[in-house]
Amino acid sequence: MKSRRDFLKTAATGAVLLGTQSKLGLAGMLDQHAGTAKSKVVVARDAALHGSGAGTGTQPDVKRVFDLLDRAITAYTGNTDALKAWRSLVPQDKVIGLKVNGLGGGGISTHGVLAKAVAVRLQQAGVKPGNILMWDRGARDLRACGLTINTDPSSFRCFGNDVSGYEDQYESWGTVRMRLSKILTRECGMVINLPILKDHTMAGVTFAMKNMYGVIDRPQDLHGNNCNPAIADLNCFPTIRAKVRLTIGDAFSSVYEGGPAFHPEHIWYPNALIVGEDCVAVDQIAWQIIARKRAEAGVPTLEEAGRPPHYIATAANQAHRLGTNDPAHIHLMEV
Amino acid sequence: MFKSNWKWPIVAIVIFTAAAGTGCKKKGPEPFPASNAISGWEKTSETRTYAAKDLYQYIDGDAEQYISAGVVSTSTSDYKYQGQLEATVDVHTMANAEGARKILETGTKDAKPVQLGDEGFAYTQSIIFRKGTSLVRIVAYESMPGTPQALLELAHGVEAKL
Secondary structure (H helix, E strand, O other): OOOHHHHHHHHHHHHHHHHHHHHHHOOOOEEEEOOEEEEEEEEEEOOOOOHHHOOOOOOOOHHHHHHHHHHHHHHHHOOOOHHHHHHHHOOOOOOEEEEOOOOOHHHOOOOHHHHHHHHHHHHHOOOOHHHEEEEOOOHHHHHHOOOOOEOOOOOOEEOOHHHHOEOOOOEEEOOEEEOEEHHHHHHOOEEEEOOEEEEEOOOEEEOOOHHHHHHEOOHHHHOHHHHOOHHHHHHOOHHHHHHEEEEEEEEEEEEOOOOOOOOHHHEEOOOEEEEEOOHHHHHHHHHHHHHHHHHHHOOOOOOOOOOOOOHHHHHHOOOOOOOOOOHHHEEEEEO | OOOOOOHHHHHHHHHHHHHHHOOOOOOOOOOOOOOOOOOOEEEOOOOEEEEHHHOHHHHHHHHHHHHHOOEEEEEEEEEEEOOOEEEEEEEEEEOOHHHHHHHHHOOOOOOEEEOOOOEEEEOOOEEEEEEOOEEEEEEEOOOOOOHHHHHHHHHHHHHHHO
């Protein structure tokens, strides 16, 4: 039986190898642009994603979701073949976790159709179905996403932290001391982050980095001071930093006010995917999208509402170095 | 063996008092209408109840505003109308009526006032009202013809049980 020390050693080695592999394989994150390395973020849109029923709460069209996903991934990697693009993004021999967010219930959670589309493309790219694990805090959250619990490794797996449990040992970074989900520490070799874009009464915006509150045992302790610096500190945990390599953010629908709960009176349909490896740059772009919608709807800015997402700048500072929030260093590609 | 027999009545009184102050309180009536108690509405889930300290499990960061307003517990149940329209009913029990008023006062801009409890408001897909220490929020996941009226009827059903 492996000791905890052996396990950590193996996990750390795996993380380093994975990081190396990803950096070698990915042309996406740092885009050479005008001689300066920039973080690339792709925003892919399909105005007809929800068909003719847009705005009435209908589900997105499955075929259009696949098409939008392919467009986003090929644009991001610069590889016109979607499956080759996927192979450049993920290792085929490791467990790939798809971290969804079902907190908002049936009304505003990561769309199951997106998680399933990613899973299908991973399988087609060579990842074994049982090595694809859709995951969140618990069964209720996964069901809210429209997913079905499955622990059978002959097909895509889907279960939550309520099944795996948390590590006994605490990990710390900065102000945060938490226990991590065993799905993150023991199951996954790489995690693709699939958050849902929302306004947040405490953090201001919840998207890529905030979704990591679903991988720890006591997220309720990290909401003080608009979740700053807790969100940035948490994302600096070595395991999170090493394994959560890519965000495919769900902005099919969103709430621009009253989040993270579902407020149908504040729902809107950006019909978009937001893709990037720099979680700070992804969140910066997400904030801009929410800010534009709030202005359009005539609600106060997040600064005026007393909850600007300062954690994004914190994550970019010298102490954290998780990415960039500087628009001059983000290569935004809209397709 | 029991030299201090005088102690046992005291122990019994202490145990009884402790029990009366905690788990042995008479449970209040279930505020959620049973299936078809309101025409067309089926109760599709068990009632789940969260104490204030556990509310984050249900609504994460949203819990903070309820906790600061004095929420004691939150109960929730899912419903379906005519086999199609899905909705969720949340009943927040606050420490006092002021807490319920405080929550209601936030976020009812553009809502239509409705006759429910002490004060109520309706949107196309949701209703929120307060009655005494209870704050009730009903949300539908789709907008269909007749949704506002169906939600109002369900809300009246909940109100009658508070």
